[in-house]
Amino acid sequence: MTELTADDLRERWYQSEVSVPPISYWSVVRRRFLRNKLGVAALIVLILIIAAAVFAPWICPYDPLVGKPADRLQNIFSFSTGHPLGTDEQGRDMLTRVLYGGRLSLLAGFVPTLVAAVVGTIIGTWAGLVRGAVGAILMRIMDMLYAFPAILLAIAVGSSLGAGLSNTIIAVSIVFIPPVSRIAESETRKIVTSEYVEAARLSGASRIRILRTQLLPNVLNEIIVYSSGLVGVAMIIAASLSFLGLGSRPPTPEWGYMLESLQGDIYVVPAVVAVPGIFIFLTSVTFNTASDALREAMDTRLG
Amino acid sequence: MIQLTLRRLAMAMLILFGVSVVIFLLMNVLPGDPVATLLGPDASNADRLALRHSLGLDKPLPTQYVDWLGRTLTGDLGYSQYRRAEVLSLINAAWVNTAILAGFSALFGLVAGVALGFAAGARRGKVVDKVISTFGMAGLSIPSFFVAIILLTFFAARWRWLPAGGTSLSGAGQGGLGEFVRHLIMPVVAGSLVTLAITARVTRASIVEAYQADFVETLRAKGLTGLQILRHVFKNALSPVLTTSGLQIGYLLGGSVLIETIFQWPGIGLLLYNAIEARDLVVVEGTTLVIAGTFVLINLLVDLLQAVIDPRQRYALA
Numbered sequence: 001m002t003e004l005t006a007d008d009l010r011e012r013w014y015q016s017e018v019s020v021p022p023i024s025y026w027s028v029v030r031r032r033f034l035r036n037k038l039g040v041a042a043l044i045v046l047i048l049i050i051a052a053a054v055f056a057p058w059i060c061p062y063d064p065l066v067g068k069p070a071d072r073l074q075n076i077f078s079f080s081t082g083h084p085l086g087t088d089e090q091g092r093d094m095l096t097r098v099l100y101g102g103r104l105s106l107l108a109g110f111v112p113t114l115v116a117a118v119v120g121t122i123i124g125t126w127a128g129l130v131r132g133a134v135g136a137i138l139m140r141i142m143d144m145l146y147a148f149p150a151i152l153l154a155i156a157v158g159s160s161l162g163a164g165l166s167n168t169i170i171a172v173s174i175v176f177i178p179p180v181s182r183i184a185e186s187e188t189r190k191i192v193t194s195e196y197v198e199a200a201r202l203s204g205a206s207r208i209r210i211l212r213t214q215l216l217p218n219v220l221n222e223i224i225v226y227s228s229g230l231v232g233v234a235m236i237i238a239a240s241l242s243f244l245g246l247g248s249r250p251p252t253p254e255w256g257y258m259l260e261s262l263q264g265d266i267y268v269v270p271a272v273v274a275v276p277g278i279f280i281f282l283t284s285v286t287f288n289t290a291s292d293a294l295r296e297a298m299d300t301r302l303g
Numbered sequence: 304m305i306q307l308t309l310r311r312l313a314m315a316m317l318i319l320f321g322v323s324v325v326i327f328l329l330m331n332v333l334p335g336d337p338v339a340t341l342l343g344p345d346a347s348n349a350d351r352l353a354l355r356h357s358l359g360l361d362k363p364l365p366t367q368y369v370d371w372l373g374r375t376l377t378g379d380l381g382y383s384q385y386r387r388a389e390v391l392s393l394i395n396a397a398w399v400n401t402a403i404l405a406g407f408s409a410l411f412g413l414v415a416g417v418a419l420g421f422a423a424g425a426r427r428g429k430v431v432d433k434v435i436s437t438f439g440m441a442g443l444s445i446p447s448f449f450v451a452i453i454l455l456t457f458f459a460a461r462w463r464w465l466p467a468g469g470t471s472l473s474g475a476g477q478g479g480l481g482e483f484v485r486h487l488i489m490p491v492v493a494g495s496l497v498t499l500a501i502t503a504r505v506t507r508a509s510i511v512e513a514y515q516a517d518f519v520e521t522l523r524a525k526g527l528t529g530l531q532i533l534r535h536v537f538k539n540a541l542s543p544v545l546t547t548s549g550l551q552i553g554y555l556l557g558g559s560v561l562i563e564t565i566f567q568w569p570g571i572g573l574l575l576y577n578a579i580e581a582r583d584l585v586v587v588e589g590t591t592l593v594i595a596g597t598f599v600l601i602n603l604l605v606d607l608l609q610a611v612i613d614p615r616q617r618y619a620l621a
Contacts, residue, residue, distance in 0.1 A: 144321025147602075148595050149557030156591045159579045160329045236446045240561055243448050244576060256446075263452060270456050277449035285444035292440075 032297040039293020042286040049283055053102030062093035064100040065251045075269050086272035088258070089265055094275050101253035101276065104165055106283070108238035108247075108254070109231040111169050116176030117227040123177065124184025125219055129192065129211075139185055146178040154237050158246040165248040168241045172234050183226055187219045225298055228291040232284035239280050255280045307610055315603040322595045323375070327368050330588045380589040385581045390589040393574060398593070400470060401570030404563070405555045408491045412498030412555070413548050419499070420506025424540075425533060427511055435503060442500025447558055451493035451565040458489060465489055468567035494562040498551045505547045509540040542613050549605030553598035 004012075033039055052059065068091040075086050085094035123142070127135035145153065157171035191197060191214070200210050239256025241247040248254035250261065258276040266273045355361050362370070374381070380390035423435035459467040470486050513519075513536045522532050559572030567573065571590050578586035 140317070140321070144318060144325055147318045147322050147599050148325070149553040149598055151554070151560070152557035152591060152594055152598075155557075155560060155575070155579070156326065156329050156587070159582075159587055160584070232444055236444075239446055240448060243446075244560065244564065245580060256448075259449065259452065266452065266456050267460055273452070273456075274449075277446065277452065280449065281441075281445045284446075285441060288440060288444050 029294075029297045032299075033293055036293040036296065039290055039297075042289035042293070046283070046286040046290060049102065049279075049286070050106060052099050053106055056096070056099035056103060060093070060096035060099055062096040064092065064096050064253055066092070075271060085275050086269060088262055088272065094272055097253040097258060098255070098275055098279055101255050101258055102279065102283075104248055104252065104254040105235055105239065105256070105280065108165065108169055108172065109235035109283070109287070112172035112176055112234045112238075113227050113230045115169075115173040116180050116230070117223055119173075120177045120180025121184045121219060121223050124181035125188045125211075125215065127181070128185040128188025129215075131189075135185075139182070142178040142181050145174070146182070148175075150175050150233075151237055151240060154241060155244070155246065158241050163246050163249055165238075165242075165252075165254065168238050168247045171241070172237050175237070176230055176234065180223060180226065183222055184219050187222050188215065191215055191218050221298060225291070225295045228294050229288060232287035232291075235280060235284055235287075304610065308607060311603055311606055315599055318599050319596060322599060323372060323592065324368070326588055326592050326595070327371055330584050331364070331367065375592070380592070381585040383578075383583055383586050385578075385583040386586065390586055393586065394571060394589055394593055397569060397571045397574045400568060401556070401559055401563070401572060404487070404490055404494070404568055404570060405552065405559055407487055408495035408498065408555050409548075409552050411491055412495030412551065413502055416499040416502025417506050417544060420503035420544075421510060421537065423503065424507040424510025424514075427514075432507075436507070439500045439503045439507070442496045443504065445496065447493050447497060448561045448565055450496055451489070451562060454489045454493055455565070468565070470568055490562050490566045490568055493565075494555060494558055497558070498555060502544065502547060502551060506540070506544050509543045510536060513537075513540040542609060545605055545609050545612075549602045552601050556594045556598060559594075 056064075083093050083095070085098065088094055088097060123138055127138040129135075148156070153175050154168075154171045157174055158168055161167035161170060197210060197214050200214050205213070235255075238247060239254070239259070242254050242256030243260045245260070248257050250257070255276040259273070259280075262273040262276070352361075360367070378391055380394070382388075383390055383393065386393060419435050419439070423432040423439075426432050455467060458465045465488055466486055470483075516539065518539075519532060519536065522535060556571075559568075559570060560575050561572070562568065563570045563572035564576040571594060575587060575590040575594075577583075578590065
């Protein structure tokens with residue numbers, strides 16, 4: 001008789017005992033998410049907005065930076081002149097500018113969230129694992145950054161780095177790292193002492209293996225849910241910085257900056273001025289709705 | 304309780320110290336040379352070195368920090384070359400206005416938020432709940448400066464019901480209580496919408512969770528009416544709401560930069576905005592320190608208040 005490995009035994013057991021195919025966690029989440037009509041609708045609108053922004057150069061017939069001064073400040077729904085969302089103060093097509101601006105605004109929403117999720121998870125998990133002095137110092141540093149109101153910290157970092165979209169992205173990333181690492185740390189502490197980690201340790205799994213198979217998947221669930229709600233916030237903070245003149249520089253379109261530069265024409269074409277604001281709102285509200293739906297589907301209990 | 308207060312106080316001091324380090328580093332380590340800004344590109348090397356020395360910039364960084372902290376603690380926040388005034392006197396003139404605006408915004412946002420969240424949570428799944436939840440989601444997702452622009456368009460520009468900005472407290476426009484309120488309405492509504500939305504969401508979630516607790520079952524078994532049970536649920540649901548309140552007041556202070564700028568409200572936020580535009584870093588430093596410091600103290604107060612009203616928190620926090 002040849003010696004059986006654990007995998008052989010498991011294979012044999014599956015063939016004999018298990019008649020139902022195993023269902024993975026993520027397929028359950030997907031099914032639950034798809035049942036949530038509001039969440040699915042939000043996701044579809046979101047995908048449309050993202051796609052329109054990404055493919056802006058192929059969709060838009062106009063130049064986002066140079067307009068025709070003769071066509072300036074046309075109202076929305078000027079279909080006859082070919083400007084469905086009107087034109088801005090320099091005669092640039094608003095639809096074109098909104099879609100191009102969406103590329104930067106969405107970037108300013110996604111990049112800080114991703115950076116903060118990765119860095120925050122590393123810091124938080126590390127602090128939760130090693131504890132002791134290193135962990136305490138790391139978390140106290142996070143507490144100190146967390147002691148600022150988010151927008152104030154972003155403004156302070158932004159104003160010391162100077163204007164520019166990349167600086168805005170850095171500023172918002174710094175703002176988001178502390179809350180993410182706090183969640184990662186408390187979750188790690190909870191999991192490390194749990195029975196299934198104890199079981200994995202007893203069965204001889206190495207530290208790396210426990211980290212990879214037991215710890216990270218559970219920590220990441222929390223982080224994914226929390227981060228998905230951050231994208232909308234990041235967009236609004238970035239737009240606020242642009243609005244204050246700390247974000248993207250003219251003539252590059254970005255929604256917050258567009259709102260600021262059009263502000264003076266509010267008496268002439270209020271509907272056109274509202275366009276970038278409506279896009280910020282629409283993107284942010286769909287992000288938050290989708291995030292809520294994801295939270296429910298993943299069934300995590302986080303405030 | 305005394306021990307808890309002392310411990311929290313020590314913690315807050317540590318955080319305040321951290322806040323001062325962060326602000327100092329932001330203003331002194333990151334790129335941008337204050338000497339070059341002050342003297343312009345044509346200054347000679349000797350002039351630069353002299354100014355560097357007189358500003359104490361040639362000392363090592365930790366020494367610079369200790370000097371700066373010592374000056375700050377004695378109330379010397381520096382002198383703004385741009386405004387030709389002491390930073391402390393600028394802040395002194397502005398903070399009352401910010402306190403008024405943020406105070407009324409907090410009052411409005413928190414009271415209305417708790418009321419709406421309570422109504423939604425108590426009637427979970429009903430029409431009221433759906434309307435309020437939708438409103439909460441919308442309020443959370445709309446930038447305050449966009450709300451401000453919409454309000455200005457209609458109430459100030461088109462219908463001329465409300466003044467477009469400023470305050471009746473300073474300058475010539477002294478118009479009694481009516482004028483004071485008229486100037487407050489738009490900034491308060493625009494600034495507190497996010498606070499209102501978040502508070503409503505937290506309150507609703509907290510009420511819903513408290514309803515699922517075991518004690519509700521006990522009360523029901525005892526034969527209490529729905530209204531009586533609601534009273535108990537409300538008391539138990541208050542703690543997360545209080546925590547959010549502290550954070551919200553901080554966000555209102557941070558958000559005051561936007562709101563005060565749009566409505567030309569002469570507070571700390573407007574001071575900060577003007578300082579950023581002029582790259583007047585001393586004022587940026589001073590105002591940031593004051594706002595962040597206030598935020599830390601408010602959170603300390605909320606923590607302690609929580610321990611007073613909820614005995615369970617005393618053990619959790621200690």
